[in-house]
Amino acid sequence: xxxxxxxxxxxxxxxxxxxxxxxxxxxxxxxPSSPGAIAAELAKAPxxxxxxxxxxxxxxxxxxxxxxxxxxxxxxxxRQAYQALKLLATHKTDRNDxxxxxxxxxxxxxxxxxxxxxxxxxxxxxxVARKKLVGQRVTLENQIRGLAVVFGVRLxxxxxxxxxxxxxxxxxxxxxxSGAMRGLLAxxxxxxxxxxxxxxxxxxxxxxxEACRRLMTIPGVGQVTAxxxxxxxxxxxxxxxxxxxGPYLGLVPRRWKSGEIDYTGSISKCGDRRVRTLLYExxxxxxxxxxxxxxxxxxxxxxxxxxxxxxxxxxxxxxLAVIMHAMLRDGTEFHAA
Numbered sequence: 032x033x034x035x036x037x038x039x040x041x042x043x044x045x046x047x048x049x050x051x052x053x054x055x056x057x058x059x060x061x062x063p064s065s066p067g068a069i070a071a072e073l074a075k076a077p078x079x080x081x082x083x084x085x086x087x088x089x090x091x092x093x094x095x096x097x098x099x100x101x102x103x104x105x106x107x108x109x110r111q112a113y114q115a116l117k118l119l120a121t122h123k124t125d126r127n128d129x130x131x132x133x134x135x136x137x138x139x140x141x142x143x144x145x146x147x148x149x150x151x152x153x154x155x156x157x158x159v160a161r162k163k164l165v166g167q168r169v170t171l172e173n174q175i176r177g178l179a180v181v182f183g184v185r186l187x188x189x190x191x192x193x194x195x196x197x198x199x200x201x202x203x204x205x206x207x208x209s210g211a212m213r214g215l216l217a218x219x220x221x222x223x224x225x226x227x228x229x230x231x232x233x234x235x236x237x238x239x240x241e242a243c244r245r246l247m248t249i250p251g252v253g254q255v256t257a258x259x260x261x262x263x264x265x266x267x268x269x270x271x272x273x274x275x276x277g278p279y280l281g282l283v284p285r286r287w288k289s290g291e292i293d294y295t296g297s298i299s300k301c302g303d304r305r306v307r308t309l310l311y312e313x314x315x316x317x318x319x320x321x322x323x324x325x326x327x328x329x330x331x332x333x334x335x336x337x338x339x340x341x342x343x344x345x346x347x348x349x350x351l352a353v354i355m356h357a358m359l360r361d362g363t364e365f366h367a368a
Contacts, residue, residue: 033051038084045069048132051077066099079102082103084104106146115131115140167222175219249313249365281304
């Protein structure tokens with residue numbers, strides 16, 4: 032007899048359900064959300080053929096932890112699971128969700144998703160932290176400029192070397208304003224130091240990665256873009272063709288077709304938003320700042336002339352994703368012609 036398991040995972044505990052081929056429940060239990068504790072509870076029932084759980088914050092650590100213990104884990108898309116679980120139980124509880132996931136594992140009515148390696152998640156965390164800190168820096172500088180303009184002080188751009196000096200000089204005559212500005216400048220300096228430290232880590236990772244160095248030969252692709260793309264792909268062989276990377280990153284138009292209606296809209300915006308944004312920025316740099324002869328750039332400019340430059344940037348970002356995946360998969364170099 033074959034057995035199948037479903038795990039409904041939360042931060043503190045995981046609900047476990049094991050069913051047989053006929054759908055009869057063989058085990059229902061709860062365990063702390065750690066690979067060892069879950070494996071110990073599963074050992075109380077017959078060995079399952081498949082163990083299914085949904086994507087989420089805890090999914091990468093549990094997936095790789097259970098896989099290292101030799102358990103046949105499968106991670107499925109949470110949006111698909113949500114629609115299926117609504118039909119299996121009237122009341123939504125953790126216990127019912129675990130049972131529903133076990134039935135999905137039994138019937139095979141699911142779509143498995145790739146769980147990125149923990150090293151890829153670490154790189155992504157570094158990039159997300161940098162983005163957050165840069166946003167905080169911009170917020171602090173805008174706050175300083177907004178407070179200063181009330182007193183008639185117009186400050187330069189935040190990254191200008193004269194910014195901090197003009198802030199101190201402009202607020203020196205007002206006691207309350209001076210204290211506010213010094214506090215905001217101290218916070219800004221701390222954020223700048225943190226950004227510099229993260230930039231050093233990114234620079235080290237990019238230089239030590241042969242794949243990143245190869246991708247950075249493409250005009251417009253820098254260290255952050257190369258690192259983010261390599262982390263998002265996390266194994267080029269998992270894509271059947273390089274053209275599949277565009278839909279994976281949400282860079283293809285969405286389509287709605289039903290009967291006589293056939294509508295093609297804007298891009299789907301699925302997948303990693305940060306990678307999609309970085310590819311768009313790389314495409315914009317290639318179109319606006321690169322001055323060399325480049326067939327790829329000329330192709331995008333032709334699209335811009337017959338349509339819009341926004342569509343040209345999106346098309347070029349999608350083409351860059353295809354080219355970069357092919358370079359990672361085949362180990363080839365970028366050629367400008």
